[in-house]
Amino acid sequence: MTWNTVSDIDVKRLPGKHQxxxxxxxxKQGVVKSRKWVRGCDYLEATVLMPGGGKRTLVMSHYPMASWVGARYSIHLYGHTHGSAPPMATEFGGRVDAGVDVWQFRPVRLRDVIAHLEELRRSGFAVPGDY
Structure with missing residues (x-):
């Protein structure tokens, strides 16, 4: 499924059970007010179970942050910049623009975000230190 613009989202066609x-x-107000959403908010921290066990914290907001909760280990997902803010890999987490316009106008899967951060680390782009 693809969209021409971010605001063209047909909420009922999104994959998954809990959007x-x-x-x-x-x-647009029609998107925000859709009853399909389990929750709508400006900021969210969530712990997800990873394949093979283990847990990972996701920190989600529309706007990118230079520092976020648990930045060394957690993953910060954001939009707003339309790909103009570079991703940042930390030792075990990172920051990635999850906007559909950065991912061929398709929803991005968490496993693809993690693979992208791992590639950044392998390429030597991890940022060491406090966040």
């Missing part, structure tokens, strides 16, 4: 909306400055 969360992290509101943005582009959202």
């Amino acid at each position: 969360l909306l992290i509101r943005s400055n582009h959202d």
